[in-house]
Amino acid sequence: MGLTLTGTYNTRQLEIVIINSILVVLSVSAVFLRVWARRLQGLRLFIEDYLSIVALALALAVNALLFQSLHAGVGEHVDTLSAATVQEYSLNLYMMQLFWNTCLPVIKLSIVLFYQRIFPVPSMIFACRAVMLFLAAWYVAFQTTAIFQCVPIHHEWQKKTTTGHCIDFVPFVITLAATNLCTDVLLLVLPTREIWKLQIPWPRKIGLSIIFTLGVIVCTISIVRLENLIAISDSDITWSDTYSHLWTAIESSLGVVVSCLPSLMPIVRLVRDRKLRRSGKSFSRPQDGSSSYPSYVRPPYELSKLSNHVTSGGSRTRHRSGSSRSDLIQKAVGDIEIVTEINQQVESASQCGFET
Incomplete structure (x- = not known):
């Protein structure tokens, strides 16, 4: 008992x-x-x-x-x-x-x-x-x-x-x-x-x-x-x-x-970035045109039904520098970064809450 x-x-x-x-x-x-x-x-x-x-x-x-x-x-x-x-x-x-x-x-x-x-x-x-x-x-x-x-x-x-x-x-x-x-x-x-x-x-x-x-x-x-x-x-x-x-x-x-x-x-990324800051390491993204904001607040991307761009409602188009043939887009799913090759243009997405 x-x-x-x-x-x-x-x-x-x-x-x-x-x-x-x-x-x-x-x-x-x-x-x-x-x-x-x-x-x-x-x-x-x-x-x-x-x-x-x-x-x-x-x-x-x-x-x-x-x-x-x-x-x-x-x-x-x-x-x-x-x-x-x-x-x-x-x-x-x-x-x-x-x-x-x-x-x-x-x-x-x-x-x-x-x-x-x-x-x-x-x-x-x-x-x-x-x-x-x-x-x-x-x-x-x-x-x-x-x-x-x-x-x-x-x-x-x-x-x-x-x-x-x-x-x-x-x-x-x-x-x-x-x-x-x-x-x-x-x-x-x-x-x-x-x-x-x-x-x-x-x-x-x-x-x-x-x-x-x-x-x-x-x-x-x-x-x-x-x-x-x-x-x-x-x-x-x-x-x-x-x-x-x-x-x-x-x-x-x-x-x-x-x-x-x-x-x-x-x-998880917030905790990770704080640990990096305490250790004196930068949490900035590489200088490849991507955001330098902390990873836990960076805007995610959502794949479009069309194969040549990433889309989001109410977003603005921005072009990346580099090859006109293709660009590399990081579509975030959790803490794993999936690199998807797509053509021409990217639109920053604020509608997708799941990152890779």
Whole structure:
């Protein structure tokens, strides 16, 4: 038994208190830093940034429900609980499903919009829109099923006092988790083709791939959560559901964190530049016509659908000196600089918040 601020819990429940508290700090910090990174670049927030804030609110709701579940019998054997406590657990589980079902598609929509913005080529735009349609269909299908899994709805948490019927819960949540894992894998491989088409050195290509495959963390969590869902026993659901409850919160919170990580590179560069200044080294860019501003505030570039220039809304055209045949443009993605050869002209971009 362990003593917490809210009472005396067994080992399983204490694990939930500690891990869930860490998740709250991580998710809130990630979104705060994401917004700060945009400010460092002097950029407005993009649609995906606003979606990350919405996803954070939904993830925090899942965290709050996980905390509340400790007082609804999670981590206790069901035969030791009162009928009222079991009813409270059932309502808690129902609400957590609805928030989790909404949080994950919002996170994924944020990621897809991010991909579409930094890889604005026809094939990627088509793929991203197809994924968005799939996410919308997935959400409507599973959220509708989750809401009406019992008829009447309140029979879900009042089975002993009302008459009604419900779908088989465990197969439903396993199907939901399995299809969610499929979308995780899809988002993981979606940008791979565009990354490996870039004409950049192998070390940079590998580094860039690592940035875009951080979602493997969420895929792993989805697999672990799926395993825990399969292990749920209807005969002692409040005990057997303990870790699937916890992994639900882990998946939603770390989903928010992972979706924010690529956008935090301006902060990494800020820390790096400060270290360089302390060591007496210059953080200026080479004298090749590029900016001498610190790297964390330099304007990024966004590839146009046209192959001969880099574009941005409301920007002005500037010509580089040198060969009239081609120029080298640095398109920043995080702390990795991709050098893309293009023809004739460059427009400074203020609309893209992701650098390489």
